[in-house]
Amino acid sequence: MIEVVAGPEVAEGSGDMLIVPVFEDLTWGPGAEWAVAALGEWAEGYLEAQDFSGKKAQSAVLPAGDSVPYSRIAFVGLGGEVDAEGLRRAAGVAGRIARKYESVITTLHEVEVDEAAELVTLGFRLAQYGFDKYRSDPKPAATTSLSLAGASDVADAVARGNAIADAVALARDLVNEPAGGKPPETLAAIASDIAATHGMDIKVYDESEIEAEGFGGLRGVSLGATNPARMVVMRHSPEGAERTVAFVGKGIVFDSGGLSIKTAKGMETMKTDMSGAAAVFAAMQAVGALGLNVNVIGIAPLTENMTGGAAQRPGDVLRARNGKTVEVMNTDAEGRLVLADGLSLAVEEEPDLVIDIATLTGACAVALGPKIGGVFTADEDVAETVIAAAARSGEQMWRLPLEASYRPYIDSDVADVRNSSTQRYGGAITAALFLAEFAEGVPWAHLDIAGPARASKAEHYITKGGTGFGVRTLVEIAEALAE
Ligand code: BES
Ligand code: ZN
Ligand code: ZN
Numbered sequence: 001m002i003e004v005v006a007g008p009e010v011a012e013g014s015g016d017m018l019i020v021p022v023f024e025d026l027t028w029g030p031g032a033e034w035a036v037a038a039l040g041e042w043a044e045g046y047l048e049a050q051d052f053s054g055k056k057a058q059s060a061v062l063p064a065g066d067s068v069p070y071s072r073i074a075f076v077g078l079g080g081e082v083d084a085e086g087l088r089r090a091a092g093v094a095g096r097i098a099r100k101y102e103s104v105i106t107t108l109h110e111v112e113v114d115e116a117a118e119l120v121t122l123g124f125r126l127a128q129y130g131f132d133k134y135r136s137d138p139k140p141a142a143t144t145s146l147s148l149a150g151a152s153d154v155a156d157a158v159a160r161g162n163a164i165a166d167a168v169a170l171a172r173d174l175v176n177e178p179a180g181g182k183p184p185e186t187l188a189a190i191a192s193d194i195a196a197t198h199g200m201d202i203k204v205y206d207e208s209e210i211e212a213e214g215f216g217g218l219r220g221v222s223l224g225a226t227n228p229a230r231m232v233v234m235r236h237s238p239e240g241a242e243r244t245v246a247f248v249g250k251g252i253v254f255d256s257g258g259l260s261i262k263t264a265k266g267m268e269t270m271k272t273d274m275s276g277a278a279a280v281f282a283a284m285q286a287v288g289a290l291g292l293n294v295n296v297i298g299i300a301p302l303t304e305n306m307t308g309g310a311a312q313r314p315g316d317v318l319r320a321r322n323g324k325t326v327e328v329m330n331t332d333a334e335g336r337l338v339l340a341d342g343l344s345l346a347v348e349e350e351p352d353l354v355i356d357i358a359t360l361t362g363a364c365a366v367a368l369g370p371k372i373g374g375v376f377t378a379d380e381d382v383a384e385t386v387i388a389a390a391a392r393s394g395e396q397m398w399r400l401p402l403e404a405s406y407r408p409y410i411d412s413d414v415a416d417v418r419n420s421s422t423q424r425y426g427g428a429i430t431a432a433l434f435l436a437e438f439a440e441g442v443p444w445a446h447l448d449i450a451g452p453a454r455a456s457k458a459e460h461y462i463t464k465g466g467t468g469f470g471v472r473t474l475v476e477i478a479e480a481l482a483e
Contacts, residue, residue, distance in 0.1 A: 001144070002124075002125060002128060002141070002143045002144060002145065002146060003144065003145050003146070004117075004121045004124070004125070004145075004146045004158045004161070004162065005145060005146070005158075006147070006148050006151040006152060006154055006155075007105060007147030007148060007149055007150075007151070008147075008149065008150065009149055009150040010031045010034050010035070010105065010107060010149045010150070011034060013069060013070075013105050013147065013149055014069035014070065014103075014105075015069075015070055015071075015101075015103035015147065016070070016071050016072070016101035016102055016103050016104065017061075017070060017071065017072050017073070017074055017097075017098050017101040017104050017105070018031075018035060018070040018072075018073045018074070018104075018105045018106070019073075019075075019076055019094045019097070019098065019104065019105070019106040019107075019108065020032040020034075020035045020075060020076070020106070020107050020108075021075075021076050021077075021078050021082075021090060021107065021108055022054035022075050022076065022077055022078065023054050023077075023078050023079065023082075024053060024054045024055060024077070024078075024079055024080045025053055025054060026044065026052075026053055026054055027054060029078060029107070029111060030107040030108075030110035030111060031110065032075065032107075035073045035075070038064070038067070038073075039062060039064060039065075039068060039073060040065070043062060046060075046062060047060055047062075047075060052075060052077070054078065054079070055077045055079055056077055056078065056079035056086065056089070056090075057077060057089065057090075057093055057460060058076070058077035059074060059076050059077065059093050059094075059097050060075045061073075061074045061097060062074070062075070070105065071101075072101075074097050074098070076090050076093050076094050076097075076108070077090070077093075078090055078111065082111055082113060083113065084113055084114070084115070084119055084392075084394060085394040086113075087108065087111055087116060087119045087120065087123070088119045088122060088123035088394050088460075089123060089461060090108060090111075090123070090460075091106075091108055091119060091120040091121075091122070091123030091124040091127070091461065092123040092124070092126060092127040092460035092461030092462070093127070093460055094106060094108060094120075094123075094124055094127070095125065095126070095127030095128045095141075095143075096127045096128075096460075098124075098128075098141075098146075099128060099141045099142065099143065100142050101142060101143060102142050102143060102144050102145070103143075103144065103145050103147070104143050104145065104147070105146075105147045105149050106120065106124075106146065106147070106149065107148075107149050107150075108120045108124075108148075109148045109151055109154065110149075110150070110151075116157075117148055117151060117154035117157035117158055117161065118157040118158065118160045118161040120146075120148065120161070121146075121157070121158050121161025121162060121165065122161040122164055122165050122168075122461070123460070123461045124146055124461075125162070125165040126165055126168055126169070126462075126463070126468075127460065127461040127463070128141035128143060129168075129169050129172060129463050130463070131172065131173065131176040131466075134178075160290065163286050163289040163290050164286055164472060164475060166285070166286070167282040167283065167285050167286035167289075167468075168282065168468035168471050168472065169468070170278075170281070170282045170285060170468075171275070171278040171281070171282035171468035171470075171471050172463070172465065172466040172467065172468045173466075174187070174190070174274065174277075174278035174281065174282075174466070175271070175274070175275050175278050175453065175454065175465070175467075175468070176271075176465045177271070179253050179254035179270070179271040179304065182271075182274070183227035183253060183304070184227060184228065184229050184251070184253060184302035184303055184304075185227070185228065185230060187230070187232075187251065187253070187274070187277065187281075187300070188204045188230040188232050188302060190281065191204070191234055191281050191284075191298075191300065194234070194281060194284055194285045194288070195234050195284075197285075197288065198236065198284075198285065198287075198288025198289065199288070200234050200235055200236050200237075200284065200288060201234070201235040202232065202233065202234045202235070203232075203233045204230055204231070204232055205230065205231035205232075205233075206228065206230065207219075207222070207228040207230075209231075210222070210229055210230075213231075213321070214319070214320075214321045214341075215231055215301070215320075215321050215341040215345075216318040216321070216326075216341070217301075217318060217320045217321070217326065217336075217338050217339075217340040217341045218231060218301040218303060218337070218338045218341045218342075219318070220312045220316065220318040220328060220337055221252075221258070221303050221305050221312070221334045221337050222303040222304070223308070223310045223311050224258055224259070224304075224305070224306040224307050224308040224311025224312065224331075225303055225305070225306040225308060226306070226308060227303075227304055229301070229302060229303035230302045230303075231299075231300070231302070231341070231345075232251075232277075232298070232299065232300040232301075232302060233297065233298070233299050233345065234281075234297070234298040234299075235295070235296070235297055235298075236284060236287050236288055236292070236294075236295065236296040236297075236298075237295050238292070238293050238294070238295070240483075241293050241294050241295045241482070241483065242294075242483060243294050243295065243352045243353075243482075243483070244294070244295035244296070244297065244349065244351040244352055244353075244481075245294060245295070245296055245297070245351055245352060245353045245354075245355065245477060245478055245481050246296075246297040246298075246299060246346035246349060246351040246353070246354045246355070247279075247280045247283060247296065247298050247299065247355050247356075247357065247474055248276075248280070248299045248300070248301075248339060248342040248343055248345075248346050248354065248355070248356040249274075249275075249276035249277035249279055249280030249281070249298075249299070249300045249342075249356070249357050249358070250274070250275075250276035250277060250335045250338060250339055250342075250356070250357070250358035250359060251274045251276065251277030251300045251301055251302035251303070251338070252270075252273035252274055252303065252304065252305050252334060252335060252338065252359075253271070253273070253274050253302060253303065254270055254271055254273065254304045254305065254306070255267075255270040255273040255305045255334065255335075256270065256304075256305055256306055256307055257305065257331065257332035258305050258306065258307055258312065258331030258332060258334060259307055259311055259312070259313055259331050260314060260330045260331040260333075261307060261332075262332060269454060272359060272453050272454045272466065273305075273335070275357075275358075275359050275449060275453035275454070275466065275470070276300075276335075276357040276358040276359060276447075276449065277300035277301075277302060278466070278468070279357050279449070279469070279471045279474060280298045280299070280300050280357065280474070281298065281300065282468065282471045283296075283298070283470075283471050283474035283475050283478065284296065284298040286471065286475045287478050290475070290479075292478050292479060292482045293482045293483045294478055294479075294481045294482035294483070296478050297346065297349055297351065299342045299346055300342070301338035301339065301341055301342045303338060305331070305332075305334045311331070313328075313331075314328060314329055314330060314331060315327065315329070316328045317414060317415045318337070320337075320340040320341055320344055320438060321340070321341040321345060321438075322340075322344035322347070322438055324340070324416045324417065324437055324438065325415040325417075326340065326412075326415055326416065326417055326418070326419055327412040327413070327414055327415040327417070327418040327419070328418075328419050329412075329418045329419055329420045330419060330420035333419045333420045333431070335358050335359070335360045335431075336360065336419055336431055336435055337419060339356055339358060339360075339435055339438070340434075340435070340437070340438040341438075343356060343435060343438040343439045343444075344438050346439075346442070347438070347439060347440070347441060347442050350442065351442060352443065352481065353382065353385070353442070353443050353444070353477070353481065354439055354442050354443065354444040354445075355386070355445050355446075355447065355474065356439075356444075356446050356447065357446075357447040357449060357470045357474070358446070358447070358448060358450075359448075359449055359450045359453045360428070360431050360432075360446075360448045360449075360450055361427045361428045361431045361448055361450055362427070362450060363425075363426070363427030363428040363431070364400075364427075364428035364431075364448035364450045364451060365450040365451035367428055368398055368400075368451050369451055370451045370452060370455065370456065371396055371451065372397065372398050372451060372452060373390075373395065373396065373397045373398070373447050373448060373449045373451065373452050373469060373470065373473075374398060374400045374428055374447070374448040374449075375387065375390075375397050375399045375400065375445055375447055376399070376401075376402045376428075376429070376435075376445065376447075376448070377399075377402065377444060377445035377446070378402050378404075378436070379443050379444070379445070381443070382443045382444065382445045383399055383445065385477065385480060386445045386447070386477065387399060388480070389476035389477045389479075390473045390476070392476050393472035393473045393475070393476045394472065395452075395469060395470065395473045396452070397447065397473065400428060400429065400432075400448075401429060402429065402433060402436065403426075403429050403433075404433075406421075406423075406429055406430055406433060407433050409421040409422050409426070409430050409433075410422075410430055410433060410434055416437070417434060417437055419434060428448055431448070432446050432448070447470060447473070449470050452469040453466065453467060453469050453470075454467060455467050
């Protein structure tokens with residue numbers, strides 16, 4: 001476990017690795033001039049020979065002699081100018097090159113960006129994240145301390161960075177866990193632990209309550225699974241909080257497609273399909289840890305989408321919690337079925353804002369690729385709130401249209417709506433239009449994170465596998481509503 005602390009100035013410190021920032025064209029950032037002088041004349045030429053010029057995300061590690069109090073000095077590029085996300089990413093690069101070393105010292109927090117110590121804590125820690133629990137020979141990061149050289153008054157910033165890093169790591173752990181290791185009951189128990197730790201209320205509906213309470217979408221999807229479904233409702237209700245936001249996360253523990261079965265390839269990463277629920281649980285943890293003065297309701301419908309003998313069939317009709325009927329044309333469009341109930345439940349609470357988050361459509365991943373989440377809302381103020389929160393958090397989100405004229409594509413011959421579009425294209429939009437049927441009467445936005453929920457390779461503070469995408473935006477949204 002790594003601790004981030006305020007430490008002595010670079011000239012007075014010591015350790016396994018010192019990390020200093022450099023702007024483009026070898027323009028020294030805080031501490032870099034000292035580092036080059038301490039290393040000696042060869043250092044600058046060595047950096048040039050390594051083609052290190054201070055470009056964004058570049059790094060170079062130099063060995064240091066006996067006269068230097070650090071065993072090695074690393075230079076990290078910031079590029080021409082640096083903003084908050086640039087600093088998070090530079091700290092991520094630092095976290096990666098420091099993995100093997102125990103005591104690490106840096107001056108990155110002295111770069112002139114607001115809340116630099118928080119950003120450095122977050123980026124560095126996220127880059128060192130690993131998921132090793134199933135390895136015989138785990139290789140966790142060796143770093144035990146990151147010392148912010150010469151820092152003072154950074155305790156609050158570091159604490160916030162830690163709270164968010166802990167939350168993102170939790171979401172990554174939940175996503176990286178194999179589906180067999182995280183049945184709905186297990187995930188609900190983890191939610192209960194989070195609630196207990198932070199003094200939140202929690203209600204977990206079991207399979208008979210799911211039926212009795214009219215969660216027909218969740219029930220329909222769960223019919224093909226042996227592991228029983230759960231509906232989780234957590235409440236962070238600090239005394240005196242005036243506003244309420246509800247987060248609803250898609251919790252498909254594994255998406256085989258159901259009878260509309262996926263291909264083998266298409267199923268390989270479908271343990272990721274509970275990333276929305278993971279983001280909601282993690283955001284609830286962060287909201288609790290930060291003690292945000294806003295009511296937050298976290299809702300997660302949890303089930304597997306399997307093909308058992310009792311599985312729902314294409315053409316079956318189910319009734320969601322808000323009374324609307326759905327013709328299930330494609331059992332692989334299951335996320336919207338469970339979210340229908342989650343959203344209905346959220347609407348009943350009459351919150352100021354409802355946000356759902358889901359690995360909902362391959363179409364959104366096709367549209368925006370592996371790094372960008374889609375935002376759908378008919379409400380300009382909500383769009384502004386969500387886009388601004390995402391920008392502050394450093395998560396990339398892009399608004400896509402909730403095109404009302406596409407609504408006929410999900411008309412059903414027998415029910416109020418069908419769960420798959422009659423059109424081949426525009427699947428992310430028709431999915432959002434389906435969800436809108438269950439979010440009527442409240443300000444609402446839908447986040448489709450099918451692309452960015454998992455990464456196929458590591459980059460800066462992103463690690464391969466589950467990314468925890470969405471957690472930071474949800475926390476920023478809660479903060480924006482807090483008094
Ligand atoms: N979980 C998938 C969406 C998905 C696909 C997420 C790939 C991440 C990567 C979702 O349940 C699904 O299968 N959606 C279908 C909808 C279609 C049947 C209308 C899709 O996107 O193909
Ligand atoms: Zn599916
Ligand atoms: Zn799915």
